[in-house]
Amino acid sequence: MTNMCNARCIMCPREKMTRPQGIMDMGLYMRVLDEAHGMGATVVTLENFGEPFLDPFFFERAAYAKGKGMSVFTVTNGSLFQKRLADKAVCLLDKIRFSVYGVTKEVYESIHLGLDFDSVVSNVRYLSDEKKRLKVSAPKIEVYFVLMEENKHQVEDFKKMWLGVADDIAIWKPHNWGDGRQYREPADKRRKTTCGRPERGPIQIQWDGLVVPCCFDYNSTIILGDLKKQSLYEVLTGESYRGLRKAFEKGTFSSYPYCDLCDQLVKREDVLVYATIKNAKVGAVNTTYDKIA
Helix, strand or coil: CECCCCCEECCCCHHHCCCCCCECCHHHHHHHHHHHHHCCCCEEECCCCCCHHHCCCHHHHHHHHHHCCCEEEEEECCCCCCHHHHHHHHHHCCEEEEECCCCCHHHHHHHEECCCHHHHHHHHHHHHHHHHHHCCCCCEEEEEEECCCCCHHHHHHHHHHHECCECEEEEECCCCCCCCCCCCCCCCHHHECCCCHHHHCCCEECCCCEEECCCCCCCCCCCCEECCCCCHHHHHHCHHHHHHHHHHHHCCHHHCHHHHCCHHHECCCCCEEEECCCCCCCCCCCCCCCCCC
């Protein structure tokens, strides 16, 4: 798990990330996963505001989780997912989501700066072909498209390109990134409601062991605990986490200014434009998928 990345995508506020970059210690990962599993966790997501395949321990982490009977999910730009990794992915991943926000080299590379369109498409297609050759269902392949001015004319071409190759596709309008990117109108305080993350999870653990409310807190602005010094149980039941949950239950979001800015507190009926994913509802609300369905 790492916040390092090999791309400079225009919708991602990496240039504003000031926290240190690094890779999670394997011993810390194993200890925390052991505790999480003991508390009933069934899914681990191996990504952390970076490109997961820059993590040299990625498949070791996946194997450790699979050994406990857990499902393993990741999100990637696909650039480093070379053909030699496909066999490992088939054995160790339950779902992999590729972010591909363009269907031509010109548009794709104007959004995903530093990446090569042809290589990414080849990598995704190779995994799809390997699944068919081996007659296996895992990993489920999802390909995502975020709708922006630069690529809005390619929506239908995106569908044609990936339907039948990926297991599922989804097209979203972009979300804000706290103080990093603003795509949606400011929230009306009367419309705010809890996003549900403090109460239900998922738990966001940074590469250095810090626990923050969610993945949108890319700079670790709100620190709820430190797993290098505390157990997971101590963090989840500690004063900081309890305070966050209480504020979200009561709707007093202003006590957490960074969260108070977040567009995920506002129910929107127009953010999911198209999806073939079973547990997704087009036009529903801001949502994340924590199931491997």
